[in-house]
Amino acid sequence: MRRQLAIKAISLLWLGSILGAGCAFLTQVLIARGLGPGAFGAFAAALATVSLVTPLASFGVGGFWLKVFGEEGWQAARWLRGSLRFATYTTVLALALILIWAQFGPHDDVTRYLLVLLATYVLGQVGVELVSAKLQLEGRYAVLALWQFLPHLLRLLLVAVFMVAVLEVMTPNRVAYIYALISMSVFLAAALVIWRMFQGRLALQGHGPRDLSASGVGRSFNMREVAKQTWPFGLAGVFHLVYFQSDVILLKYLDGDEAAGIYNVAFLIMTAVYMLPSVIFQKFLLPKIHRWASHDRTQFYQVYRSGNKIMLFVGVLAMLSIWLLAPWGVVLLFDHSYLGAVWPLTILALGAPIRFVATSVGSVLVTLEHMRAKVLYMGITAVINIGLNLWLIPLYGVAGAAVATVASEVVLLLLYFKGTQRVFNKSDVTL
Numbered sequence: 001m002r003r004q005l006a007i008k009a010i011s012l013l014w015l016g017s018i019l020g021a022g023c024a025f026l027t028q029v030l031i032a033r034g035l036g037p038g039a040f041g042a043f044a045a046a047l048a049t050v051s052l053v054t055p056l057a058s059f060g061v062g063g064f065w066l067k068v069f070g071e072e073g074w075q076a077a078r079w080l081r082g083s084l085r086f087a088t089y090t091t092v093l094a095l096a097l098i099l100i101w102a103q104f105g106p107h108d109d110v111t112r113y114l115l116v117l118l119a120t121y122v123l124g125q126v127g128v129e130l131v132s133a134k135l136q137l138e139g140r141y142a143v144l145a146l147w148q149f150l151p152h153l154l155r156l157l158l159v160a161v162f163m164v165a166v167l168e169v170m171t172p173n174r175v176a177y178i179y180a181l182i183s184m185s186v187f188l189a190a191a192l193v194i195w196r197m198f199q200g201r202l203a204l205q206g207h208g209p210r211d212l213s214a215s216g217v218g219r220s221f222n223m224r225e226v227a228k229q230t231w232p233f234g235l236a237g238v239f240h241l242v243y244f245q246s247d248v249i250l251l252k253y254l255d256g257d258e259a260a261g262i263y264n265v266a267f268l269i270m271t272a273v274y275m276l277p278s279v280i281f282q283k284f285l286l287p288k289i290h291r292w293a294s295h296d297r298t299q300f301y302q303v304y305r306s307g308n309k310i311m312l313f314v315g316v317l318a319m320l321s322i323w324l325l326a327p328w329g330v331v332l333l334f335d336h337s338y339l340g341a342v343w344p345l346t347i348l349a350l351g352a353p354i355r356f357v358a359t360s361v362g363s364v365l366v367t368l369e370h371m372r373a374k375v376l377y378m379g380i381t382a383v384i385n386i387g388l389n390l391w392l393i394p395l396y397g398v399a400g401a402a403v404a405t406v407a408s409e410v411v412l413l414l415l416y417f418k419g420t421q422r423v424f425n426k427s428d429v430t431l
Helices: 002-035 037-056 061-104 109-118 120-138 141-166 172-198 225-256 257-273 275-284 286-295 297-335 337-351 352-363 369-396 396-423
Strands: none
Touching: 002 037, 002 141, 002 257, 002 286, 002 396, 037 109, 037 120, 037 141, 037 172, 037 225, 037 257, 061 109, 061 172, 061 225, 061 286, 109 120, 109 172, 120 141, 120 172, 141 172, 141 337, 141 352, 225 257, 225 337, 225 352, 225 369, 225 396, 257 275, 257 297, 257 337, 257 352, 275 286, 286 297, 297 337, 297 352, 297 396, 337 396, 352 396
16 A cells, blocks of 8 residues: 555656656747747856756755654754744845846846846745645645646746747747746745745644644744754755756856857756656655654665666666657757757766666765765765866867766766765664
8 A cells, every 4th residue: 555655646746747847848948949049048047047046045944844854753843933034034145146146247238137037036946945845744745746837837838828829029038027927926825835834734744643742833943053954955956056057057158158058958858857866756755765764774775775776777768768869859849950959968868877876875865964965975066067167168068068967977976875885884784
């Protein structure tokens, strides 16, 4: 029965993620076809810049909730007041950083205006993250799948309506207005859900009935204590985007908007492929992994071993599929102006088995006191990635950016494996 429920939950999350990724992908296809490589590169680079700052908003509060509720159960409600206040302050700080960069950064008026409009994307992502964490804690996977799918669907519908019904020329600014509208709508809906959670409407799964005497919200931690706990999760999000997505930004400034647009097509395809390990380990298993790490070490280790083997197999299949389909798929989905994306996509596909296994291995390092080590590994990888991009992009353009990304994935996986040797020591389980 448990296995059937797990399969059902993963299937729902996978379906929701696939539909969401499909909508996001189709949205980018429409935008790319409507704008052309140059304008699409400008929009993609601006969105990537905002996305890079987004983890600073709330700074890991969602991930921290999964950890602390997994370890403390209902007692973790004492963290809510401080964590919500902390999320508010960090979100304001993230918005301020984007607006300062928009005003004083080395870019033209189009990019500056795009950054201002897309700053609202931060609010939408904060809302998605916090509500998603709540739904994961409650085990409401069908609602979670719907919640994460709807923003992508709404963006797709608005972009499609604009292109087909409005019959106006697509511009980066008009696309940014669509993103801003959806982001603000998601943020307002999320604010209502989180407010209700703060008032006590949380159906925590896996920890028995609520003990009101041990979970009062009034006995809360302050923002400084929250910051000491959440910073590894916040930095992890920043470092992940640096070594995976900063290529688009650096290509814009080092090689131009068109190169950024070409590379972003390959990046979008790989992002869709990486939805599978993300669904399994970050949406379905993560709350359970936190619980097993504290209360069932045997199950914790078994999931780690099985996950690595399965992810390696599926990752190799993904790589082979991309190599087979890329030459005609890119032209079919986008158009001949994006044919240059095939070569960087072929290189990026080498990273699929590596990323799939790294997602499994890295899930071990988010538990207990190990998150700080994971952040260190991600920080090292981010620095290496930036260095490789600054070296390779001027020499090889989009191909150099792809090589830098794959090399960074290899470094991260090796560091993760090193870290897990410390997690599973001889006094714990037998390796």
